[in-house]
Amino acid sequence: MKRIKLISLLFAATLFVWLFVGLVIWIHVKVINWQRLNEIEEVNAASYRTFSKFIDDIESETDWSVEIISGLRSREKQKELLRENGKNAAVDKSRHVLGRAIDINLYKRNWLWRIWLKKYNSKKDWKNSGVVRISEKYGLLWGGSYHSYHDPVHFEIN
Numbered sequence: 001m002k003r004i005k006l007i008s009l010l011f012a013a014t015l016f017v018w019l020f021v022g023l024v025i026w027i028h029v030k031v032i033n034w035q036r037l038n039e040i041e042e043v044n045a046a047s048y049r050t051f052s053k054f055i056d057d058i059e060s061e062t063d064w065s066v067e068i069i070s071g072l073r074s075r076e077k078q079k080e081l082l083r084e085n086g087k088n089a090a091v092d093k094s095r096h097v098l099g100r101a102i103d104i105n106l107y108k109r110n111w112l113w114r115i116w117l118k119k120y121n122s123k124k125d126w127k128n129s130g131v132v133r134i135s136e137k138y139g140l141l142w143g144g145s146y147h148s149y150h151d152p153v154h155f156e157i158n
């Protein structure tokens with residue numbers, strides 16, 4: 001009897017920690033997204049509106065949630081990225097510097113786990129998510145359509 005009580009207690013504690021960690025991650029992502037969209041709004045209000053609607057549509061029309069991994073970038077940051085990888089856009093060509101591009105990861109709950117769509121996932125996986133179709137509605141250029149560089153997390157306003 002004691003043993004059953006102990007097991008139930010352990011189970012309840014694990015469930016609580018699991019729910020709590022999930023909640024903290026959820027809040028963290030929402031705050032980060034909000035901050036990154038606000039940075040874009042400060043330099044380009046029209047682009048802020050487009051990206052906000054794009055993300056709302058993804059979250060209401062598909063079962064994926066969005067984490068913005070990069071939004072507005074300073075010229076210094078873009079120079080640094082270019083040094084790290086020559087395939088990254090030149091400072092004057094990057095839409096991130098203008099507040100006209102975002103990089104996103106997608107995630108959804110799959111039973112106990114969270115599954116992610118990130119940069120290393122295939123174009124096919126990204127297309128199947130439905131996000132590329134939604135981006136077309138807003139006339140966004142998708143980084144998965146580049147021939148020279150695999151960048152499916154990138155969406156930009158032309």
Ligand SMILES: [Zn+2]
Pocket residue numbers: 070096101102103153154155
């Ligand atoms: Zn990008």
